[in-house]
Amino acid sequence: MNRLLLLTDRAQLRLGRALVRTVEECVEAGLRAVVVREHDLAPAPRAALVADLAAIHGLTVVSSRIPDPSATTIHLAADQPVPHGVAGWGRSCHSVAEVRRAAAAGASYTTLSPYAPSPSKPGYGPVLPGGVYGDLPVPTYALGGISPANAADARRSGAHGVAVMGAVMRADDPATVVADLLAALR
Secondary structure, three states, X not given: OOOEEEEOOHHHOOOOOOHHHHHHHHHHOOOOEEEEOOOOOOHHHHHHHHHHHHOOOOOEEEEXXXXXXXXXXXXXXXXXXXXXXXXXXXXXXXOHHHHHHHHHOOOOEEEEOOOOOOOOOOOOOOOOOHHHHOOOOXXXXXXXXXXXXXXXXXXXXXXXXXXEOHHHHOOOOHHHHHHHHHHHHO
C-alpha cells in the first residue's frame, strides 16, 4: 500500500496551474495514489476530471465522498454511509475511536487528522498527540499540516503513511514536494 496519498484542491494551485498536469508531474516524481476532492464541481465536470486522472498510467485514483466508476474506490467522510457494493474504501477520521469503528465497518484504510496545524484549515484541531497513530487496526495516514519536514516523524509515530494536500497544491513546484515527501518516507 502506498505511503503517500495526495488529496486534490485545484483552488490552492498557483495561478495558471492545471490540476491534471500537476498530478501528472507528481506521478513522474513517484506519486502513486490521489484522492480527488473537488466537491464543488458539478457532476459531469467532476466525472470528467476523475476519468482524466484515472487515465494516468500508474496512478490509483480514489474519489472523495462521491462514487465514480472511473475511480478505484471511494474515500468517505467521517459520518458518511458506505455505498452498497464498494470495496477497498477509506474513511476520514478524527479520533482513534473513529478509526476503530471504520475498521470494524470494513474500511481498508483511514486518514487521521489533524497531525499538525494546517494552513489549509487554520484553527482546525486540536492537533492529535503523536502516539495515536500506533497500534491501529488498519493502515492509517497522518493528515493535516504534513510537509517534507514532518513526514518522517509521522511515520515514526506509527502512521502507515501521510496524506497531503496544501503542501503540494500550493507549491511552486508540486513534483519536487512529492519527491521530497517520498524521500522522507523511505
